[in-house]
Amino acid sequence: MTAVASAASELRRRLPAERVVDDPDVLSAMSADQSAWSAVGRAAAGVRPRSSAEVADVVRVCAQLRIPLVPRGAGTGLSGGANALDGCVVLDLSTLDRVLAVNAGDMTVVVQPGVVNNDLKATLASHGLWYPPDPASAASSTIGGNVATNAGGLCCVKYGVTRDYVLGLEAVVGGPVDYGTAVRVGRRTAKGVAGYDLVGLFVGSEGTLGVITEVTLRVRAARGARPRTVVGFFSSLVAAGDAVAKVTAAGIVPAALELLDRACLQAVEDWKHFGLDADAEVLLLAHVDLPGAAGDDEAARLVDCFAAAGATWTAASTDDAEAEALFETRRLVHPAMERRGAVLSEDICVPRSAVPAMLAAIERIGAAHELPIATIAHAGDGNLHPLLVTPRGDSAAAAAAQQAFEEILDAAIELGGTITGEHGVGLLKRAGLRREQSADVLAIQHALKAAFDPLNIFNPGKVLG
Amino acid sequence: MTAVASAASELRRRLPAERVVDDPDVLSAMSADQSAWSAVGRAAAGVRPRSSAEVADVVRVCAQLRIPLVPRGAGTGLSGGANALDGCVVLDLSTLDRVLAVNAGDMTVVVQPGVVNNDLKATLASHGLWYPPDPASAASSTIGGNVATNAGGLCCVKYGVTRDYVLGLEAVVGGPVDYGTAVRVGRRTAKGVAGYDLVGLFVGSEGTLGVITEVTLRVRAARGARPRTVVGFFSSLVAAGDAVAKVTAAGIVPAALELLDRACLQAVEDWKHFGLDADAEVLLLAHVDLPGAAGDDEAARLVDCFAAAGATWTAASTDDAEAEALFETRRLVHPAMERRGAVLSEDICVPRSAVPAMLAAIERIGAAHELPIATIAHAGDGNLHPLLVTPRGDSAAAAAAQQAFEEILDAAIELGGTITGEHGVGLLKRAGLRREQSADVLAIQHALKAAFDPLNIFNPGKVLG
Numbered sequence: 001m002t003a004v005a006s007a008a009s010e011l012r013r014r015l016p017a018e019r020v021v022d023d024p025d026v027l028s029a030m031s032a033d034q035s036a037w038s039a040v041g042r043a044a045a046g047v048r049p050r051s052s053a054e055v056a057d058v059v060r061v062c063a064q065l066r067i068p069l070v071p072r073g074a075g076t077g078l079s080g081g082a083n084a085l086d087g088c089v090v091l092d093l094s095t096l097d098r099v100l101a102v103n104a105g106d107m108t109v110v111v112q113p114g115v116v117n118n119d120l121k122a123t124l125a126s127h128g129l130w131y132p133p134d135p136a137s138a139a140s141s142t143i144g145g146n147v148a149t150n151a152g153g154l155c156c157v158k159y160g161v162t163r164d165y166v167l168g169l170e171a172v173v174g175g176p177v178d179y180g181t182a183v184r185v186g187r188r189t190a191k192g193v194a195g196y197d198l199v200g201l202f203v204g205s206e207g208t209l210g211v212i213t214e215v216t217l218r219v220r221a222a223r224g225a226r227p228r229t230v231v232g233f234f235s236s237l238v239a240a241g242d243a244v245a246k247v248t249a250a251g252i253v254p255a256a257l258e259l260l261d262r263a264c265l266q267a268v269e270d271w272k273h274f275g276l277d278a279d280a281e282v283l284l285l286a287h288v289d290l291p292g293a294a295g296d297d298e299a300a301r302l303v304d305c306f307a308a309a310g311a312t313w314t315a316a317s318t319d320d321a322e323a324e325a326l327f328e329t330r331r332l333v334h335p336a337m338e339r340r341g342a343v344l345s346e347d348i349c350v351p352r353s354a355v356p357a358m359l360a361a362i363e364r365i366g367a368a369h370e371l372p373i374a375t376i377a378h379a380g381d382g383n384l385h386p387l388l389v390t391p392r393g394d395s396a397a398a399a400a401a402q403q404a405f406e407e408i409l410d411a412a413i414e415l416g417g418t419i420t421g422e423h424g425v426g427l428l429k430r431a432g433l434r435r436e437q438s439a440d441v442l443a444i445q446h447a448l449k450a451a452f453d454p455l456n457i458f459n460p461g462k463v464l465g
Numbered sequence: 466m467t468a469v470a471s472a473a474s475e476l477r478r479r480l481p482a483e484r485v486v487d488d489p490d491v492l493s494a495m496s497a498d499q500s501a502w503s504a505v506g507r508a509a510a511g512v513r514p515r516s517s518a519e520v521a522d523v524v525r526v527c528a529q530l531r532i533p534l535v536p537r538g539a540g541t542g543l544s545g546g547a548n549a550l551d552g553c554v555v556l557d558l559s560t561l562d563r564v565l566a567v568n569a570g571d572m573t574v575v576v577q578p579g580v581v582n583n584d585l586k587a588t589l590a591s592h593g594l595w596y597p598p599d600p601a602s603a604a605s606s607t608i609g610g611n612v613a614t615n616a617g618g619l620c621c622v623k624y625g626v627t628r629d630y631v632l633g634l635e636a637v638v639g640g641p642v643d644y645g646t647a648v649r650v651g652r653r654t655a656k657g658v659a660g661y662d663l664v665g666l667f668v669g670s671e672g673t674l675g676v677i678t679e680v681t682l683r684v685r686a687a688r689g690a691r692p693r694t695v696v697g698f699f700s701s702l703v704a705a706g707d708a709v710a711k712v713t714a715a716g717i718v719p720a721a722l723e724l725l726d727r728a729c730l731q732a733v734e735d736w737k738h739f740g741l742d743a744d745a746e747v748l749l750l751a752h753v754d755l756p757g758a759a760g761d762d763e764a765a766r767l768v769d770c771f772a773a774a775g776a777t778w779t780a781a782s783t784d785d786a787e788a789e790a791l792f793e794t795r796r797l798v799h800p801a802m803e804r805r806g807a808v809l810s811e812d813i814c815v816p817r818s819a820v821p822a823m824l825a826a827i828e829r830i831g832a833a834h835e836l837p838i839a840t841i842a843h844a845g846d847g848n849l850h851p852l853l854v855t856p857r858g859d860s861a862a863a864a865a866a867q868q869a870f871e872e873i874l875d876a877a878i879e880l881g882g883t884i885t886g887e888h889g890v891g892l893l894k895r896a897g898l899r900r901e902q903s904a905d906v907l908a909i910q911h912a913l914k915a916a917f918d919p920l921n922i923f924n925p926g927k928v929l930g
Contacts, residue, residue, distance in 0.1 A: 105710055106816040106817045108816070150658040157655070164629065175909070176909045177909065184903070187882075188881050188882075189815060189816055189846075189886065190817065190886075191814045191843075191846050191886040191887055192883040193615040193888075193889050193890075194885050194890060194902065195902060195907075195910045195929070196666055196914075197628070197662075197668065198910075200666065201661055203662065204661070209661075221715075221716025221717075245570055250686075251686025253686070293759070294755065294758070349654040349655065350654060351571040351573070351653050353571050354571075378656075381656050382654055383656050416653050417653075419659055421654065421655075421657060422656055422658060437659065437660060440642045440648045441648050442660075443641040444638070444648065444663060444917075445661055445663075449661075451916045452912075
């Protein structure tokens with residue numbers, strides 16, 4: 001019997017038959033995330049569990065057969081973290097999609113990992129509550145995947161990232177305990193320091209330490225008003241960088257502070273003909289969500305910062321439709337670039353003051369490789385997403401893009417930054433991680449992996465290689 | 466040669482002589498924290514290092530001689546975490562007290578571990594910046610100690626705890642690398658998810674994983690105005706608990722929300738004769754730090770919440786002196802209780818909605834042991850500090866207090882809470898930790914300790930026992 005047949009039959013022996021997927025087409029569809037450029041292995045089987053106990057059974061089977069287990073949510077990742085490995089079991093957690101408890105009095109919510117981010121937001125809204133993290137994938141990505149990559153988004157400049165909201169979780173683990181043991185780590189309380197921060201270890205661990213089967217999140221009160229938008233067009237990267245610095249220096253923390261470069265604007269304009277300023281080099285978009293007069297004041301101060309930095313045009317939007325249309329431009333950048341070719345999404349983060357230097361480095365790298373790069377950035381966080389575009393099927397261009405991708409990582413490291421702000425390491429950034437972190441720090445990372453997963457079955461080879 | 470002489474002489478061989486302390490009186494003074502009830506061992510030597518390199522030397526000596534290393538800052542801890550162990554080297558990091566860099570453009574600051582919390586606040590204020598965590602010990606406790614215990618304070622209800630501000634750190638470690646290796650973990654950027662969250666592991670680890678020698682902190686813009694104060698007196702714990710619930714339900718996040726029970730008020734009144742309402746059972750104190758009209762509005766809404774819950778008296782203070790006097794009452798609780806006897810400080814955290822039930826449990830436990838317990842609480846976080854007071858030298862009362870201490874931990878666990886919100890486990894809460902966490906979770910905690918410190922020299926026996 002082949003390993004593939006053995007995995008599927010052992011899983012069928014333990015689980016209801018309909019949980020197990022071995023149809024090659026279905027299995028193939030659940031074998032890759034959205035990082036078009038990363039390697040996808042051939043899975044032995046897929047499982048769609050309906051409970052934490054079934055997840056535990058799958059972990060036991062994988063441990064027994066010594067085969068890799070690759071957990072996934074909606075597969076919206078951009079680093080290959082959820083890609084299948086040869087001979088693995090793909091564990092699709094999107095079927096565990098229940099909101100288990102909304103505790104308004106405690107300002108917490110308990111969810112299964114497969115709950116979609118925007119679905120959670122909708123459920124909470126009906127209780128007057130709000131879960132802030134808002135990755136671009138929020139309409140389809142799951143909380144489990146958000147936790148696994150410590151997902152960010154637009155509003156983290158003011159409200160923090162996924163890590164800041166995870167209080168506790170249940171995970172099926174191995175290592176110091178028997179493989180297939182479900183443990184509850186963390187807490188339900190606002191504060192706590194009882195033992196090591198195991199929750200923090202799981203957040204951003206990309207499925208390499210165990211399988212998350214339940215998450216307890218901190219939530220906030222719903223925002224009273226829709227955010228209003230402040231916009232600024234600039235004729236140079238330097239001027240836009242100066243505007244961001246002026247916002248910081250003024251002590252303003254907007255609810256979003258996004259940057260789109262000329263290539264982004266051009267791509268959206270060519271597609272949608274919104275009438276965006278064709279001469280602008282950079283667009284800054286800010287969200288203000290303070291209520292009433294305080295919001296008016298903050299919006300006015302943002303306009304002042306933009307103007308003082310030399311904006312060619314700046315204003316606070318006065319109606320929702322106008323504001324929404326401007327942020328729509330931002331959301332359209334990725335699809336607009338995909339119309340032009342295959343898109344390789346970067347995700348680097350630099351100290352705030354290094355944003356202009358990083359943008360200049362990206363321009364330089366793009367020019368050197370004759371590669372169109374459009375950069376969209378969470379400017380207030382120093383988190384940049386250069387999008388590298390190549391004609392589909394052009395292998396020379398693809399090779400140039402991969403070279404540029406690595407050079408952008410090096411430039412970020414050189415500027416005191418990191419190779420990933422919110423997408424994770426997955427497969428695509430393993431070499432970059434080895435350049436960012438010292439051999440000693442990597443030795444510690446490997447020791448942690450070995451302590452949690454001595455059989456090396458939890459998403460092996462991802463992140464650390 | 467005794468182990469004691471051997472440690473001191475080996476340290477002198479490696480370090481400038483004046484760094485090494487072996488005078489018994491001086492050594493004794495640096496051998497205990499402020500937890501009067503925990504065991505203090507007899508140290509072999511003390512060291513006051515002047516650099517990270519000297520810390521590394523001390524770690525190497527301890528690894529070579531297999532003797533415990535106990536790091537300490539100002540010794541303001543309340544759980545025995547910094548208490549000397551027999552034959553240990555006490556490493557006093559308060560001598561590493563420089564602010565190394567203030568990066569206003571990046572909103573970060575780099576400090577040595579011995580910088581005092583309030584000194585850092587003062588330095589930052591001159592740059593228009595602010596580091597929020599404000600433990601009661603802020604006038605003397607160090608950032609290194611704050612990081613080691615994940616210290617909280619009053620303003621965490623709005624601004625988060627130490628963990629939320631630590632971006633990166635340097636630590637001298639052992640385990641997967643040679644003992645005495647300095648590693649830099651974490652980042653300087655606002656966001657990042659490159660590898661496991663090693664920073665999060667160190668925060669709250671109470672010196673058991675290595676010695677922190679440098680910390681990179683996120684900072685905020687200075688608050689424009691001094692916070693104003695809203696006060697409410699209540700005739701029952703239930704009414705005060707209802708007031709806190711109403712604040713939560715209204716979506717208000719004050720900059721502090723503190724609770725003092727009757728025993729606190731009585732102790733301060735007996736000492737200072739402020740004219741506090743002698744009939745009140747509970748005082749709630751809130752800080753509002755929104756500027757201008759928004760602050761007026763929030764203060765008015767807090768008064769409404771307090772009134773709706775049946776406050777016997779409630780008002781927003783109109784001048785700074787009055788507001789300051791009310792918060793001064795809070796600060797005086799601990800010294801007022803110490804005038805009455807030996808104080809055993811508790812630190813439990815429960816889900817917000819369980820605060821009234823927890824207060825009732827504390828009353829019940831105090832009555833059962835005929836023990837005066839005064840409770841001060843960060844009510845907005847569900848973090849309570851019952852202060853157990855016994856006549857000095859009364860060993861029967863001390864035994865009763867220790868029994869009550871454990872029963873309070875059990876009551877917190879029963880209500881879904883944790884045995885420590887912000888003080889740490891140290892020596893005093895090791896039994897409680899074993900009751901809060903499952904055997905499986907404890908096995909994982911021990912595996913982490915073993916991976917980082919196979920020789921078991923970093924503050925051995927603390928936290929995990």
